[in-house]
Amino acid sequence: MTTDAHDHASVRELLGAWAVHALPPDEQRLVPAHLADCEECAAEAERLRTTVRHLDGPAPTAPAATAPAATGPAEPSPGSHPMNQILARALARRPPVPRTGPHAEPYAAAVAALQALLVELAESGLPWGTPVIHDWSVQDTVAHLVAADEHLAVHLGLPANEPPAPAPVAGDRWRTAWATRTQRVIAHERARPPHATVATWREQAAALLATPAAHDGEQAARAATLLGVRLPVADHFLVRAFETWIHADDIGRALDRPVPPPPAAHLWRLVRLAVRILGLALGPQAPTVALTVTDAGRTTEWIVGAEGEPVRAELVLDSLDFCLLIGGRATPDAVPRSTGGDEHAARAVLDQAARLAWL
Template sequence: MSGMGGRDGAGEEPRGVPPRISIPPQRPPAEDTPHWADRTAAPPPGPGPSGPPGSTPHENTAHATMPNDPEAVAPPAAPTHKVLKSLLGAWALAACSGEETAAVEEHLTDCASCADEAVRLRDAVALLHPQDNLDLDPKLRSRVLTACLGRRPARIPVPGWAAPYDAETARLDALLRDIGEAEWRAPVRLKWFDGQRAVGRDSTVAAVIGHLTAVDSLLSAAFGLPDPLGPGAPAAPTDRTEAFWAMDRARPAGRAPGAVRSAWRDQAHALIRSVSFTGDEEPGPAVSYGAFELPLRDSFVERAFECWVHAGDIAEAVDYPYAPPAAGHLHHMIGLAVRLLPDAIAGRRRAGLAPPPRALVAAGSPGRTLHLEVEGSGGGHWYVPLDSPGALASPEGEVAHVALDGVEFCRLAAGHVPPQEAAAGQKGDREAIRDALFATASLSRL
């Protein structure tokens, strides 16, 4: 009885009858070869070197893989100029394999036309997809923080005259959160102008924050907040700073240097909360700085200015990007410095550091005027009386005109730029201009 497929019952082909379907020989392993290589090159069917007649090359693999036979494996054919030219686009996009890239670049050293085409393709790729740095912009955080502080409305808003202090303490706090424990001991050079020359003092990041804590607490009395220096502490900023540093040195040696940040931050938050509940009205008396007093509004602006200046000192010491204040806040700081200029000029004259006024002008009377033009962010035009603090300044009495950049003017007022080196455009009475620049630098202190 025959079965299906014309086989015997045992499933074997009848003797002498060839199979109906021939099984193809096994394929060799895939090769990682460039696409220009001839993958189909093989000896034609026929008698092999050691195989029987009619055998295929695949049946004689032992001879084909002999390592000592130089004719066993033929090297791939070298790519032609046409093939290499077609690869230029992929090469420009860095999409070639290693072998293709090496072949193209070797070809470019010999073929001027392909080299010119490669340059044009690379330039086109650079325009379509420029190589961007994957690292984040170091100023990204400060820009985001500035945008958040400027746009997010507070449930209990801070008065406009206290907003610069709120913003600058928040920016400095963000800087302090980013630095490591070791960076709290980084050396910081504090600089100011003592009326005659530039002076400085070596400090650390932790000591600078202690200095801000000691002087900021002068505002605490207006809100009944405790003074970190205790009752009977001095009012002069330098004396308060020295007292705070002495207290800090007396603390246990194991105290973490960054612990001073908590005291400064908590005090700043308490001041901002207290002033927010007062509304736009100015509470309390003027703030005493020992040798002079400032209204509470001006004190908050002055503390914002010093916070920004010393934050810049810290940022420079730890290599941290730090931008100037917002334009509106910078305008408040410049305006305060300009209002203090007449008294600073008069003080230099009393100390014999400047020549006396050319004429005695009564309060409210017109006198000689300095036109101060501050350019850039937060700038504007101000008119400063030169003869006496109470004299009337007006464009009609202008005898000198000075122009400075806004940040440069603030650096001058902070004592970070010597007055004789200030990049100022000058016109008019040179003596009046010199007195004004030196008086601006004299506003600085430790």
């Protein structure tokens, strides 16, 4: 160990707050370099992170009344364990998560999950240039989210980012304009350090979650046409949640850091939105199909396609698989599903779902 005693003592005092991402940026940068050089602190940091994961999980059930009495020394209660006391103090330093209306909660959760992943990336020294998807690196993917969130941000009165954004495009040309904009933002961010790109995305996301429309259901009910689809602003927040989760998952897979799916209640809201958009995209001339989406707690059936026509096929998908198909991360050929009736009609729904992705 080559670190000096002063640095060792200083960093050790920060480990509890570091484990729960509660350090300010200047202190945050001190920890990873020290851990790379100090086995003792690295082991302590791993113990703290493991404890955080346990604390974030479900509470343990109470022991049965018939359990035999312990014969050895009593274990300290979880709250009295020194490590948990350190974590409790660290959690008290962490700024409160901003509260939003229910319609913006999935986006807030997706932003928090991606932030945690990016902090881990920075602390672990993993390369920001790791290929993620398309021809994008990790930094490029975050820059893409800067450009993607900008549509809703500008609509809600927030300033556009650099480079200056062009005037909005009407009609069917939005895909071309959107591709050009995201390429320009990515090129701009490649000239900046990765942490600056992350800061730009994080600040824009925080500003979005601070807008009145993120809190006021009446304002969120107003419709807006963004990225080629007219939806209430509340649903545009869900679109942002969907894309943020998809790209967090992309980054996690590229870095071998698995990202959990959204909480079940949030995932189901994404499913319902995706079904509505899919129904609009299929139009009234499409074959009528009974689409059933399931998860561990519920099963819901929708009829999509032509109204008043007999159902020609049944299509059943898991909620997560359905969202990955809509998000362009599963293909109609490979997505797990069960079908009945007219296979061509079911395939038409799968193909249209896959074509919705622009992520």
